[in-house]
Amino acid sequence: MKKRVVSASVLAIAVLTVAAGCGGKEGGEKGQQVKPEVNKDPITLQLAVQGTGAVVDQEFQAIVNEHLKKKYPHITINYNPESQGTTIDALLAAGTPPDIIITFNGNLASYRDKELVYDMTPQFQTNGGDLGRFEATYINDVKNASDKGELYGLPVNVNYHAMYYNKDIFDKFGVAYPTNGMNWNQLLDTARKLTRKEGGTQYRGLDPGSTIIWMSQPLSIAVIDPKTDKAIINTDKWRRVFELAKSIYDIPGNGYIAESPKDQFMKSKTLAILLDLNILNQLASAEKEGLNWDVAQYPSYPEQPNTYGNASVYVAVGTKPSKYKDDVAKVIDLMSSEEVQLALSQKGRLSPLRSEKVKDALGSENPALKNKDLPSIFKSKPVPYPVASIYRSKAESAAVTVFRQYLNGGMDVNTALKQTEEAVNKLVEAEKGKQ
Template identity: 35%
Template structure:
């Protein structure tokens, strides 16, 4: 999954068992000694510490969410730590801050930003700090940390996931008497439903299904865009050939010709289903409150049932230049604690990377927009393993966008498509390598 984007109720609230290392209040020692609490070593009468935090984009942590998920919990648990929110904008983009040697203490970013942050030289393996501070990472889903490790090193902890699902328009299914999509459907199933929903009625052309972009399905099989060792396109493969052929099957269903997934689903309301990551932040807008929608599990390949595209794991870490690594890590630990993750799930609709099923069930519990929705469908499939993102991947994606329409229109066959993508992308990659 690439740049971020974007992207998942039972009553549990105050009775939830809080994560070890993340929940207790800080006690002061009267004899000047330190004491163990929640797995951390709490200093008596700690000196005030001021830190800075920056998300790679506002959508990773809106300022109002920062207050709810960082500032307010800190006041209760670690009142000696205050954090300033730094919005990325002209003059305060991460590259600007690196140049000015004012890198924030805490960084929030997505999988697609890893190589940028790595190349800026601001990341550090946080494993030694986690070990030193006895921070328990067993609270995360088993596959989550493996998906963000690079060469066995852990540079961050995840605090949110853009889960994948089918969003569907209830009115269109009702209008045409078609059963709602359900969890566990295969791509073949979706293609058959799409055929039934792609039709013209009273002069309006309705479409059945669209995936989000022209390489989205490739994520699902964890297909690489580039050969990391050779720094060349890896698109000319049996796996990508299969993906392109399936995409064409969907896009050439009569009446389902590809348009704009966003405009057709949200605004025109002529698209019955869209396969996407978390659309809740968009659906929160007032103009979409009359759209009757629900969700079902993302479709999968038959040989890999219930495997969805990789999730965009939103990550939080400490910079390697912070002067307060332990205090910064306390903030990271608090943001990823069960206590704060419950707040996040209930109030912001962010899917949690933690293994706690009760947090999954509470997704959107305090959001009228999500009330009554099939929130368990956000977690119906296990994400495919992530492919480590490389800067060169963008060149391949642009080449796919450039030539795919020639293939879907029938102008070229799939072998010529992959050849054109490979040649075009390799030229672009050679320019990147020369810089």
């Protein structure tokens, strides 16, 4: 679930819970007008992003800036896109480290190792921040980056997994729409009914979105052990995932094709069911081009009902070199406030807050989302984000490569798992040899 300059709208998803004390004394009681800080010297905070280009977009920036001007008019944010010269590494190399970084939680451990982040708990406490406003899972996912339970920042947006489906294809073949609470076997049966060739067009019933990777996550299994950096894929649970994924792609007419699953679903409209992350705004645009879609709950394993995989948590963190740590903490708290998160949710961005008001507002100001079954998204919860090896991404790529060979009939599942194990261990050995 894992790895995405950060969109302004996604950041804005974070909600300021004044009633819970997030806004401190300045926020006052719920319903009272927020008093801006005055008579402060103007400052400009540099904000960089990594892997969150779709989050910190113009929409996100506009929402954050609007609320920032009201409460902290002396603070201006300069948003640095993730491009040549403004990447985090480039800024550090130039001796101009950013004050704030928005990234996904999987990057935090590397920042810790570079001594770029620090425990912001004291700053959040000083500003009256209430961590109880967040879903506990998301705060824990941030804290997991530290072996001491330190808090390097606050969640401002989250990924989720959902089932998107093309209603026109279901109607064309007379198949009932997906229902919430489906398990993988039920979804597989539905996919078989929808995989057909009609009028010279091949329709695919189902694509899991990321082959074996997202399918494995609800079982809380990994390709590589973060403590030993050794492959741990030759197991019964991984065997089950390989076999289930193969059964999806082995449906006649449902195998790999050159067109990406997203394009099949949103452009050529030949894919009936796509399992993916939060792509609501992309789907809203595709609807203008004729896509008739809706959303349902992500499928579950019977022993793990109402559970999907890793929900990458997008986090705003303060950097250790910053000269404005108190102001940085105030800005991050604002980004994750209920007011900001509510505005982001209304645009279709999923918030890390527990607030039912924020959840109920999801997509309410986007006409293309008003009649969709968005509450289905909240019927499942993510597994805890794993403490991962630094070689996780490359190890998973190696696993996918061997899976495709297995899918093409080159070997049986036991051989595939054994070959994956060997490939991952050789990969890590080679990577360590470069250091």
